[in-house]
Amino acid sequence: MIERWSRDQVLALAPDAASQKAAAGVSAPAKWLVTGVTGAVVWGECKGSGAKPYRACVDLSEPAYKCSCPSRKFPCKHALGLLLLWSADGAPPVEEPVDWVGEWLDQRRERAARQEAREKAKAEAEPTEKAEKVTDERRARQRAERVEAGLADLERWLRDQIAHGIADARRTGLRDWDELAKRLIDAQAPGVSSAVAGLSRVLRHEDWPARLLAEYGLIHLLAVGYRRSAELPADLAETIRSRVGFSTPKEAVLARPPVRDHWQVVATRDEERDRLVSRRVWLHGRATGRPALVLSFAPVGQVLDASLVLGTTLDADLAFYPGAAPLRALVAERHAPATPIQAPPHGIRVAEVPGLIADVLARDPWTESWPLILTDVVPARSGDAWHLTDHHPKEENAVPLLPSAAPPWNLAAVSGGHPVTVAAEWTPDGLRLLTTWDEYGRVVTL
Known part of the structure; x- marks a missing residue:
């Protein structure tokens, strides 16, 4: 049985002095049409200004309050007044509460049961979660050990080659590269394995010895960088982990501070490899001038993400993957529907390209492609080679196009000898043309 409270104990529950005064005004028995005490619950119906009385009840075991009045104070004056009446022995004991009190008690018991079930489920899940966490940590340690061993073997192999x-x-x-790439897959370093497997492309060039030495140097730099990653800045260490083949969960990327801008979709390119199609969507921040790459993947025959439409602008937050030269991003939140690009994006001059690429490579030496927006350029031909040049006769700045690409006749047709804006992808072998804009501001795929 609940021990009866004193008047001071009841008034101590009031949220303020005004509530104490108001509670005293409704604590007289004449104010209550009916009252009762059932177990640990005090309840009653108090006369109000309207036709219906206010229904108030208090669970003394917590205490918890319920009242039908519109007051935002908690507890309200009616609940306090009821408690004052009860403390003065003004509420008689009743075996069964009225229906509305019983409904309130049933609801409280249901909520308590749900809370108990949640706590029980949580308690039962904790050992499993702890076990999974321990398992994940053990797997992470095992992978780190395998990667370290695999890259140590790679360093020895490179020293032998030299x-x-x-x-x-x-x-x-x-034969040697294929065997080494398989061993690196076993060592769970897929990024390095891919770099080794791609060494065969250098043999297509006349200056393959110089190119091969350069590639060996980059692979060796990656292995040494991973071994000494604890000594490196955090963003460079993240770049190296990514290049080695460690992935960053989407949840972790989306938890990073976003970059909001009006992002212009300036180019898209699909590529198939090993029965998997990847879609590369290049974005350009209208205010920041920052490039971004959104990647999506799908097995051959399945539909790729088509939510980013070429030639549109979206007001959105992008979350960038960590790294020394962050480029890949996820669309974290869209703030408005996409709209057509009204004018070609503002880019850079051809003369600025070497400096920009040098800065990117200084931060991430393993960069194989980087998006560019080139302003006021025209395609030009020198023998069988094509390049983009500034539209200024006195300047001789030029950036070569990929030798393996087809002649850019469609770009020449759009340009007609006049300067245009071009979106292109820089690679060590030359530019890969992506899009341009015609005289009406319409995007043209190259």
Whole structure:
């Protein structure tokens, strides 16, 4: 049985002095049409200004309050007045509460049961979650050990290659690189494995020895960088982890501070490899001038993400993956529907390209492509080679196009000898043309 409270104990529950005064005004028995005490619950119906009385009840075990009045104070004057009446022995004991009190008690019991079930489920899940966490940590340690061992083996292999020379690379390289790439897959370093497997492309060039040495140098730099990542700045260490093959969960990316801008969709490109299609969507921040790459993947025959439409602008937050030269991003939130690009984006001059790429490579030496918006350029031909040049006769700045690409006749047709804005993808071998804008401001795929 609940011990009866004193008047001072009841008034101490009031949220303010005004509530104490108002409670005293409704604590007289004449104000209450009916009152009762059932177990630990005091309840009653108090006369109000309207036709219906205010229904108030208090669960003394917590205490918890309920009243039908519109007051925002908690507890309200009616609940306090009821308690004052009860403390003065003005509420008689009743075996069964009225219906509305019983409904309130049933609701409280249901909520308590749900809360108890949640707590029980949480308590039961905690050992499983702890076990999963321990398992994840153990797997992470095991992978780190395998990667370290695999890259240590890679460093020894590279030292042997340099010690014995690379003259036989044309004869034995493909077999050696394939075997090494498989060992790096076993070591759970897929990024390095892909770099090794791609070494065969250098043999297509006349200056393959110089190119091969450069590639060996970059792979060795990656292995040493991973081994000494604890000594490096955090963003560079993240870049190296990514290049080695560690992925960053989407949840972790979306938790990073976003960058809001009006992002212009300036180019898209699909690429198929190993029965998997990747879609690369290049964005350009209208205010920040910042480039962004949104990647999506799908098996061959399935539909790729088509939410980013070429030639449109979206007011959105982008969350960038961590790194020394962050480029890849996720669309975190859209603030408005996409709208057509009204004018070509503002870009850079051809003369600024070497400095920009040098800055990117200084931050991430393993960069293989970077988006560019080039302003006031025209396509030009020198023998069989094509390049983009500034539209200024006195300047001789030019950026070569990919030698393997088809002649850019469609760009020449759009340009007609006049300067245009071009979106292109820089690669070490030359520019890959993506899009341009005609004289009416319409985007043209190249």
